Amino acid sequence: MTASVPMATPLLASFHRRRLIALAVPAVILAYLVYIFFAFDIAGLAGRARLDNAKILLGDFVSYKTHVTRNNATGAVTVAVEGEAKGTFAPGHLPDWVKVQGDTTTVDLGAGHLVTYDAAGARYVVPGYGTIDIRPQGGKLALTAPQPLPDWINASDNRISVTTSHGRFAYTRSKVETFRYAPGWPLFFFTPDSAFFGKSWGELAALALWQPRIDAAQPNLFGMAHDFWTNKMWRHGDVFWAIGETILMAFLGTMGAAIVSLPLAFLAARNMNRLAPVRFALRRVFDFVRGVDALIWTIILSRAFGPGPMTGALAMLVTDTGSFGKTFSEALENIDEKQVDGIRSTGANTLQRARWGVIPQVVPVLLSQVLYFLESNTRSATVVGAIVGGGIGLLLTQAIQTQKDWEDVAYYVILIILMVMAMDSLSGWLRRKLIKGE
Amino acid sequence: MVDVSFGPEPSQRPAPPAGPYLAMQRRKRVYGLAMLVLFVALMASGFQVAEDRNAGGFLNGLTQLDDFPREVLSEAWAKRAAIPGWMGHYLPSLLETINIAAVSTLLGVLAASLLSLLATRGLSLWPRLTPLFRRMLDAFRAVPEIVVALVLIYILGPGPVPAMIAIALHTAGAMGKLFSEVAENADLKPVEGLTSTGASWGQKMWLGILPQVAPNWLSYTLLRFEINVRASAILGFVGSGGIGYELKVAMQWGGGKYDQVVAIFLLLFLTIMLIDQCSDRFRHRLVKGV
Structure with a gap:
């Protein structure tokens, strides 16, 4: 036993040194991270971070909105995906949740949310709340709605906007606009100007395989490939x-x-x-x-x-x-x-x-x-x-x-x-x- | 005396290779030639496509190659007295770039160590989940830094943090794969010994595996730090923060600020050379164990 002591001493010293290093390395790393915490102003990050941006971004990743806009001067109604010209629906081919009859346009946002544009102004029926009625009068907007106004209605003389779980609605003197949100990537395959727009998978397969040519000059499959390839929205x-x-x-x-x-x-x-x-x-x-x-x-x-x-x-x-x-x-x-x-x-x-x-x-x-x-x-x-x-x-x-x-x-x-x-x-x-x- | 270089008598020589062997050789040669032709065709057509889709032509560009450096250098030479001052001025942003690289390497490597052990067959705490952790590392590796950085800038605002997170994520993925390859080759006997003493998973990894893999892991980490310094400079140029951003601002100014551009070039060049040399030497020592 006694003979082993001199041999053990350097070994123990090396153990001791290793233990010190094992403690020092995490300490140095920790100190560095603390320094970075202050140098990068991590604490101030919470104030600068725009979580609403994150919400927009994540929402936009997987969903889209369709604008139903009426020009109050001319009375013309346009329905367009993301409000873009290349996503505009042709007047005869509106989505089934928009109905145009003469001066009256009805937008069904689902779950009883109903927006109506007519000659007098516009109305938004919100289930569980009531009807929001807007009429332009003498250059100002007159709002009739159950009082007190909730905070999701924002009203001034020139602009009234309503944000609900089913969509957004905004009335200004020049136009009235409704946004309807839906999941998915819109127009990924075909834009509304394509003959193949709005068809189901089954219809597309039928068109591609045995139905008569839409364009006599080329088979439907080529037409589809061409319309997909030149899709203006997704390019x-x-x-x-x-x-x-x-x-x-x-x-x-x-x-x-x-x-x-x-x-x-x-x-x-x-x-x-x-x-x-x-x-x-x-x-x-x-x-x-x-x-x-x-x-x-x-x-x-x-x-x-x-x-x-x-x-x-x-x-x-x-x-x-x-x-x-x-x-x-x-x-x-x-x-x-x-x-x-x-x-x-x-x-x-x-x-x-x-x-x-x-x-x-x-x-x-x-x-x-x-x-x-x-x-x-x-x-x-x-x-x-x-x-x-x-x-x-x-x-x-x-x-x-x-x-x-x-x-x-x-x-x-x-x-x-x-x-x-x-x-x-x-x-x-x-x-x-x-x-x-x- | 027999002339050995001519071998034994013809009658005693082994039969010349024939049949299947020659056929195999011929097939190999044909494959090699086909590969070569394919490669040359790919290169030539690729060059042609790149040439067509580029704003300036290749030959045209070659003649203008030195225009920009000459313009920059001549202006910087005229204002050479100001360059050391500018270098001092940009030192803090250089420090920020290096800090981004260092902290993202650190965080990435810490995450990679854990993930790589969990993704290594035979070492994992939950052996059934190894494929999951492998796919996770693959996913981290596949997302380019710029994507994460730009999206995070939109959410977190400009600054060093988006770049840091982006590089750290990528580092975790890239290092995790390499670390796991090293850990796969580790000797399992120390782990078995520790198991017999009733050690926990953490103790087994810390005392049984880590001492074996530390030199290689550290060497990879140093190499990664070098890569990350470059990446953080580039991300600064595209996004925000650090010396890359300063370089972009100075470059956008055009003529008149070229002394600052040269000062930043010099700072970047010297830093990268220094880190390159140091890590080279240190890695040599680690791997050779001197």
């Missing part, structure tokens, strides 16, 4: 092209970088090139290219090449050349020299030695690097696209900046995630196929 064709551009940027950038950096990596590898100054200079070039961040390359290149996918591809090409140059040359330095010697003994020249002695050894490393970058570049191509103005990144930032087309944002986000996951599986599949030879 599926443009979105498809944007996704394609994004993938193209990632593909061209990654592969271009691999092609450019492979010969450079040979020149930068110690066992391939005996000229030390060349090696040193190339390594510094790689470091420099990587150090000048992708952001800066993107800015510089977009000045020269203008907005578009080519610029994005070149920005990724330049940045990745630095990373590839470094990893490729390291892979080349780690090869087994025996195989090269074997090839050399047959009298092969430098190029032949590289092709048959070196390349087979490094291909798995190179390919897995390239595929990994292809995958991660697909993701960053969205950001690069937002900076250079191309691809889905541009559409996304535009849709977010308008701050109202959140359903478009949701659509793009879903497409981006699908795109990234698809590239993920593609690169995984290629890796298994090419490297493991399965």
